[in-house]
Amino acid sequence: MTGKRQPPTDDVLEVDDLWIEFRGGRKRAWGPRSVVRAVSGASLRLGRGRTLGLVGESGSGKTTIGRAVLRLNAPTRGSITAAGFRVDQFRGAPPARYRRAVQAVFQDPLGSLDPLMEVQQILAEPLRIHFDLEPGKRRARVRELLEMVGLSTAHLSRYPYELSGGQRQRVAIAKALAVDPQLIVLDEPVSALDVSVQSQIINLLDGIQRDRGISYLFIAHDLAVVRHASHDVAVMYRGRIMESGPADRVCGTPRHPYTRLLFDAVPNPVPRSMRGPRRANQFDLPLPDIGVEPTPAGCPFITRCPLRGPECATGFPEPTPVPGGGELACFAAERVLRAAATPDLPRKDAT
Numbered sequence: 413m414t415g416k417r418q419p420p421t422d423d424v425l426e427v428d429d430l431w432i433e434f435r436g437g438r439k440r441a442w443g444p445r446s447v448v449r450a451v452s453g454a455s456l457r458l459g460r461g462r463t464l465g466l467v468g469e470s471g472s473g474k475t476t477i478g479r480a481v482l483r484l485n486a487p488t489r490g491s492i493t494a495a496g497f498r499v500d501q502f503r504g505a506p507p508a509r510y511r512r513a514v515q516a517v518f519q520d521p522l523g524s525l526d527p528l529m530e531v532q533q534i535l536a537e538p539l540r541i542h543f544d545l546e547p548g549k550r551r552a553r554v555r556e557l558l559e560m561v562g563l564s565t566a567h568l569s570r571y572p573y574e575l576s577g578g579q580r581q582r583v584a585i586a587k588a589l590a591v592d593p594q595l596i597v598l599d600e601p602v603s604a605l606d607v608s609v610q611s612q613i614i615n616l617l618d619g620i621q622r623d624r625g626i627s628y629l630f631i632a633h634d635l636a637v638v639r640h641a642s643h644d645v646a647v648m649y650r651g652r653i654m655e656s657g658p659a660d661r662v663c664g665t666p667r668h669p670y671t672r673l674l675f676d677a678v679p680n681p682v683p684r685s686m687r688g689p690r691r692a693n694q695f696d697l698p699l700p701d702i703g704v705e706p707t708p709a710g711c712p713f714i715t716r717c718p719l720r721g722p723e724c725a726t727g728f729p730e731p732t733p734v735p736g737g738g739e740l741a742c743f744a745a746e747r748v749l750r751a752a753a754t755p756d757l758p759r760k761d762a763t
């Protein structure tokens with residue numbers, strides 16, 4: 413069975429209460445399989461022509477959500493509606509219409525571009541699969557795609573290994589655009605690139621979005637890049653969405669204790685591509701692990717949270733609206749929001 417087309421809404425992507433678990437190995441031959449809960453009750457909205465940045469530390473579940481939208485992972489529970497399709501109801505490979513509507517660009521284009529194909533073949537292939545074009549029109553469309561991503565006909569006969577990292581990512585973007593998608597999942601699209609090229613690619617994506625009204629799910633661990641590239645931001649921590657809302661509000665006035673730590677750790681709003689060399693660990697957060705054991709049902713941040721209370725071990729809070737837009741999921745939300753100035757979080761040098 414394939415997913416049913418839903419009536420159109422303004423949202424190109426709606427994720428509701430998504431849970432994704434992976435079954436791991438057994439500790440003992442006769443013991444139960446371990447379960448990795450990669451995503452726990454995530455809900456997201458992405459409007460037409462907008463960019464939602466999904467940000468969080470390594471292992472927080474960002475890629476797992478992106479792969480679920482592409483139907484490369486199956487949800488354990490919850491629903492995903494993308495481009496009008498109920499993705500969670502697909503059985504087996506998604507239909508061609510879905511693969512046309514939702515495309516992906518990954519961190520390493522060398523892995524996603526066929527090394528034995530010239531650029532012109534790479535771009536012609538999706539056109540051949542999805543559209544019935546005569547060869548002359550197909551060639552013209554390939555040239556148009558190249559132009560769209562700032563490459564020239566000189567690149568037509570190059571192989572991926574003959575291109576720079578930025579040029580390869582441009583080809584990957586052109587390949588995604590070939591089928592005229594509504595949504596592109598961009599999984600760390602600039603993190604493998606030279607710092608000077610990152611902002612060029614982000615600006616390219618921005619221009620394409622303005623011209624074509626495409627929506628982006630922009631997955632990244634670089635907060636400054638996400639802020640620069642996104643209209644809205646959702647912050648993940650160990651499978652949970654901790655805070656979400658307009659990028660300027662979340663990044664400028666973060667409310668959740670975890671988001672505050674993230675952004676306090678990275679005060680510079682200028683994208684890394686416009687700054688100096690890469691830092692060893694952007695998520696070198698200033699709070700040590702307090703040593704509290706998290707319960708599976710509780711807030712995963714309890715181990716590091718300076719505002720934790722007994723209720724934080726018992727469950728995960730419902731999202732609370734935040735003035736200025738968005739929501740945060742924190743039992744201390746009322747306290748956090750009531751306080752005229754939120755309490756200063758202890759710093760590493762103060763502990």
Ligand SMILES: Nc1ncnc2c1ncn2[C@@H]1O[C@H](COP(=O)(O)OP(=O)(O)OP(=O)(O)O)[C@@H](O)[C@H]1O
Nearest residue numbers: 434448450468469470471472473474475476477633
């Ligand atoms: N196929 C899988 N089998 C078992 N565990 C998995 C699988 N895919 C992901 N995980 C686990 O799920 C959790 C979330 O991983 P995910 O890759 O989504 O995180 P991420 O936020 O994208 O991190 P990164 O930036 O490092 O890719 C991790 O603990 C990871 O080890």
